Amino acid sequence: MTDDPTTLPFRELIRPYTGDIAGVRPAETVGWTDFAGVVTCEKGPFFVKAMRNEGWRCASINRERLITPFLASLAPTLHWDAGDDAWIALGLEVVDGRTPDFGPDSPDLSAVVELVDKIGQVPLPEPALTWTETRWDRFVTRESARELFRGDTLLHADLNPYNLLIEANGIRALDWGWPTRGAGFIDPAMLVVQLIASGHTPAGAESWVNGCAAWRDADPEAIDAFAAAYLRMRHEMVERKPEMAARQAMLTATEAWAAHRGLVPLP
Known part of the structure; x- marks a missing residue:
């Protein structure tokens, strides 16, 4: 219309x-x-x-x-x-395309992972120098963990199927409303949760994001700290709006990931 x-x-x-x-x-x-x-x-x-x-x-x-x-x-x-x-x-630009399928058997997954890897390799633009990633700081239990989320990588920080578009010649990321400067593993880590919510096992989701250099190079302690902080954030989001089924689904996926990493109950 x-x-x-x-x-x-x-x-x-x-x-x-x-x-x-x-x-x-x-x-x-x-x-x-x-x-x-x-x-x-x-x-x-x-x-x-x-x-x-x-x-x-x-x-x-x-x-x-x-x-x-x-x-x-x-x-x-x-x-x-x-x-x-x-x-x-x-x-x-008007881009004609479709939302990618994040399911376990999807042919779109290789392109999605490649895009996340490419975003992580963009030289940090000058405008992003002051956009330090801090949104998970209040969800850590020790102050030193906050430094594990710092870095000089450009983060989209909201990658989900609805913010990606598959077109004839590739895939692009939409909605760059909250890009930040932080640790490079964060975008792949958030993709892990999205994949679990779409039907992957935690181990299977992590095997997919192993295609991202920032994930492969990350300190497992930093990933664990992020998984715990992300789970606390998801709990808070559900407590604020328990009627939202999408929030509950993401909490369930994050709990599964944290359990896979041996973080449940939370440290």
């Missing part, structure tokens, strides 16, 4: 980049953004993401704006960005 373009509250903000707008096709999910969808227009089409320019939430769209030019073929191209006191908008 094509929506009336006059309903876009930031229409005049993006007009210099789009020209006349013929139609709007909102995305099925918008994540953190206030708007996401394909805008058919005189100079496009573009996949447009927009957020109200207020509060801490707009930090995510600003991170995506800053990091995307450094990602080359690993993410959709950023063609333009626009902002005023009310809105911030990004005009991204």
